[in-house]
Amino acid sequence: MDFTFFLIQALNGVQYGLLLFLIASGLTLIFGIMHVINLAHGAFYMVGAYLVWSLTGVFDSFVVAILAGIVCAAALGWVIERFLVIHLYNRDHLDQVLLTYGLILVLNEVQRMMFGSDVHGVAVPSMVAASIPLTDTLSYPVYRLVLAGVCLALAFAMYWIIQRTRLGMWIRAGAANREMTASLGIDIRRLNALVFAAGTALAAFAGMIAAPLSSVYPGMGDNVIIISFVVVVIGGIGSVKGAFLGALAIGLTDTFGRVLLPEMSSVMVYALMAAVLLWKPNGLFARA
Amino acid sequence: MEALIDAVGLHTYYGASHILHGVDFRVGRGETVCLMGRNGMGKTTTLRSLLGLTRARRGTVTVRGRDMTRADPSAIARQGIAYVPEGRGIFAGLSVREHLIMAERPGPDGRREWTAERVLDYFPRLAERLDNQGTNLSGGEQQMLSIGRALLTNPDVLVLDEATEGLAPLIRRDIWNVIRAIKATGIATVIVDKNVKVLLDLTDRSVIMVKGRVVYDGPSAELKADPGVLQTHIGL
Numbered sequence: 001m002d003f004t005f006f007l008i009q010a011l012n013g014v015q016y017g018l019l020l021f022l023i024a025s026g027l028t029l030i031f032g033i034m035h036v037i038n039l040a041h042g043a044f045y046m047v048g049a050y051l052v053w054s055l056t057g058v059f060d061s062f063v064v065a066i067l068a069g070i071v072c073a074a075a076l077g078w079v080i081e082r083f084l085v086i087h088l089y090n091r092d093h094l095d096q097v098l099l100t101y102g103l104i105l106v107l108n109e110v111q112r113m114m115f116g117s118d119v120h121g122v123a124v125p126s127m128v129a130a131s132i133p134l135t136d137t138l139s140y141p142v143y144r145l146v147l148a149g150v151c152l153a154l155a156f157a158m159y160w161i162i163q164r165t166r167l168g169m170w171i172r173a174g175a176a177n178r179e180m181t182a183s184l185g186i187d188i189r190r191l192n193a194l195v196f197a198a199g200t201a202l203a204a205f206a207g208m209i210a211a212p213l214s215s216v217y218p219g220m221g222d223n224v225i226i227i228s229f230v231v232v233v234i235g236g237i238g239s240v241k242g243a244f245l246g247a248l249a250i251g252l253t254d255t256f257g258r259v260l261l262p263e264m265s266s267v268m269v270y271a272l273m274a275a276v277l278l279w280k281p282n283g284l285f286a287r288a
Numbered sequence: 289m290e291a292l293i294d295a296v297g298l299h300t301y302y303g304a305s306h307i308l309h310g311v312d313f314r315v316g317r318g319e320t321v322c323l324m325g326r327n328g329m330g331k332t333t334t335l336r337s338l339l340g341l342t343r344a345r346r347g348t349v350t351v352r353g354r355d356m357t358r359a360d361p362s363a364i365a366r367q368g369i370a371y372v373p374e375g376r377g378i379f380a381g382l383s384v385r386e387h388l389i390m391a392e393r394p395g396p397d398g399r400r401e402w403t404a405e406r407v408l409d410y411f412p413r414l415a416e417r418l419d420n421q422g423t424n425l426s427g428g429e430q431q432m433l434s435i436g437r438a439l440l441t442n443p444d445v446l447v448l449d450e451a452t453e454g455l456a457p458l459i460r461r462d463i464w465n466v467i468r469a470i471k472a473t474g475i476a477t478v479i480v481d482k483n484v485k486v487l488l489d490l491t492d493r494s495v496i497m498v499k500g501r502v503v504y505d506g507p508s509a510e511l512k513a514d515p516g517v518l519q520t521h522i523g524l
Contacts, residue, residue, distance in 0.1 A: 166389060166390055169382060169386050169389060169390035170390055172379065172381050172382060172386075173379045173382060173390055175381075176379040176380045176381055176382070177377055177379055177380075179341055179361070179377075180371075180373065180377035180379070181379075182341075182360065182361040182362040182365070183339060183341065183361055183362075183365050183370075183371040183373070183377070184362075184365060184370075184371075184390070184391050184437070184438075184441060185362050185365035185366040185393060185441055186362055186390075187360070187362045187363075188360075188362060189360065189362075
């Protein structure tokens with residue numbers, strides 16, 4: 001493997017990891033703060049991809065479609081939390097799994113009714129459609145670099161919000177002790193709705209920006225939910241920092257695994273998870 | 289005296305266990321009330337029912353004249369009720385500074401008498417530990433943080449559940465001095481503690497609970513003068 005090839009794989013791995021982080025960060029916050037296992041989180045990724053595909057047709061602009069899609073996804077998350085998830089807070093995890101699995105079926109069926117079973121493509125925006133030549137034969141798409149940059153910027157924005165703002169302190173306090181947080185006058189129900197809407201929007205946003213790379217197809221969220229749970233478990237439930245490092249580790253392991261050990265690639269991420277759990281049974285950054 | 293908290297006929301359950309049997313509990317503006325009783329008599333459950341943390345199945349809770357019986361704990365807190373729980377309720381992952389920043393807000397009538405600076409004047413040891421994790425503080429410092437955090441919500445009523453439990457005598461004395469100082473500022477306090485002697489000296493009114501029922505509700509001075517009541521209900 002020469003250096004250029006290694007560089008391309010490393011960039012792909014980081015970019016895939018950052019995309020996973022967008023999905024897993026919402027998942028880990030929803031689990032860590034609201035104590036809800038949301039199997040439907042992957043379906044929100046699919047919703048995002050279909051939103052950007054359909055809205056690009058309406059607005060004729062990828063960026064406007066994304067902005068409108070984020071608003072729609074956040075609204076969907078808010079509604080789902082207010083009308084469905086709100087009934088799960090005092091239920092056990094089996095009830096949560098049942099309801100959110102049902103939500104996957106409903107969202108998949110709605111997708112089939114509205115958009116059919118065809119695979120759709122979303123064009124890479126012309127502004128970033130070029131590639132950067134690395135050698136005479138190898139080049140790297142600018143869109144992938146932009147995608148990685150946007151994900152990194154979002155990761156820093158999330159870090160700033162969670163670590164430096166009062167809202168972030170409320171979110172962390174709510175994750176540590178809901179009852180005490182409520183006793184300080186902080187409306188946990190509103191905080192839950194906000195976190196769920198934001199988590200939904202993040203997963204949908206990941207689906208939107210991944211659409212030009214992966215196409216848009218039925219059930220595309222089913223593939224990402226399992227790997228996102230692996231990221232959450234590796235990082236430690238409720239830890240955004242852990243999700244970030246876990247997602248990068250999974251992205252790089254999966255990408256290099258496919259290149260270097262293709263026959264073993266499907267088990268490598270799970271082997272990584274097993275190794276991390278043997279070392280730290282509660283994940284890298286589990287809360288005390 | 290204007291009632292800040294007026295609970296009438298509270299019946300509270302944990303599952304099938306009937307814990308409170310028609311408890312009446314009232315706190316007036318600026319009043320200091322202690323809630324006494326042996327372990328398991330329903331003191332903490334009474335506090336939790338007032339705060340909306342464990343909802344009473346029957347009875348009413350009125351705060352500042354508003355019916356808060358079915359209200360969310362955060363809505364009750366925003367009516368000016370601050371809670372210092374047994375075990376202190378320090379948030380893992382938050383520094384002392386963050387505990388103070390996240391809690392600070394005006395009281396129900398817009399007052400901002402308690403600021404972070406004033407709390408740190410009361411608790412200079414916290415000022416030295418601002419960047420430490422709250423969970424890394426000593427027991428006494430954690431209790432100061434818990435009280436300081438509650439004061440930053442600018443409450444009308446401060447509810448303290450076992451505030452001195454597990455603390456060294458000197459630290460315990462400091463905490464009692466702070467509670468006296470808070471009382472002097474006009475904040476009403478509801479105190480559950482095992483130190484009956486201090487409670488009787490400090491509080492205006494005493495309430496004794498036995499098996500989920502209020503068996504005594506009267507001036508602390510009268511209770512102090514009648515040791516028979518304490519002997520009967522608390523064994524002192």
